[in-house]
Amino acid sequence: MHGYHSMDWPTLLQHWRLQNDLLAEVVERISETRLSAQCRVGGGNPVTLCFLVEDYLAHLDGHIKQITS
Numbered sequence: 001m002h003g004y005h006s007m008d009w010p011t012l013l014q015h016w017r018l019q020n021d022l023l024a025e026v027v028e029r030i031s032e033t034r035l036s037a038q039c040r041v042g043g044g045n046p047v048t049l050c051f052l053v054e055d056y057l058a059h060l061d062g063h064i065k066q067i068t069s
Helices: 009-028 032-036 049-068
Strands: none
Touching: 009 049, 032 049
16 A cells, blocks of 8 residues: 555655654653553553553564665
C-alpha cells in the first residue's frame, strides 16, 4: 500500500530513520511517572509503557543489525 517495494534503498532508509527520529522525540517527552502506565496491544496481556519502549528498541536493534551485516 505504501509502495515501499518500488522505492530505492537510500530513500527507504531515509524514511525509516526519520520515522524513528520522530518516535524518539515522542519517547523523550514521556514523563517518568507515565512509564509505569499499563498498555494493552491487541488481545495481549497488559504491559507497561516502559516495556513497550524497551521492547521496540530491542526490535529496532535487530533491524539495524540486519541492515549493517
